[in-house]
Amino acid sequence: MSRMRLAAFVVVGLVVALALAFFVSPQASSQPDGLDKVAIDQGFSDQETGHRTEDGPLAGYGVEGVDDDRLGTRLSGMIGVTVTFAVAGGLFFVLRQAGRRRSAGPARPAEG
Secondary structure: HHHHHHHHHHHHHHHHHHHHHHHHHOOOOOOOHHHHHHHHHOHHHOOOOOOOOOOOOOOOOOOOOOOOHHHHHHHHHHHHHHHHHHHHHHHHHHHHHHHHHHHHHHOOOOOO
């Protein structure tokens, strides 16, 4: 795959993911997720304890300081997509560079 085609593929993928995060995330179910449902069904949901990020700026699928819940959910989803894309892209870049160095073989000493 050429670099231009790869770049276009990545950009289109990012745009689609951001659009889904913006338009679809507010439609997510407000019902408890699988783990919460099991805790409720088994009767130990009242033993839940806090965690380090419960007061974070993106806690509860919202954005701190945004009063509109739907907008906060949309922004939170878009921030999550952007951070995930950045981490994955950075990891890809680092691993690709490491692979290039490995395939180049050992460095030869300079003649002189």
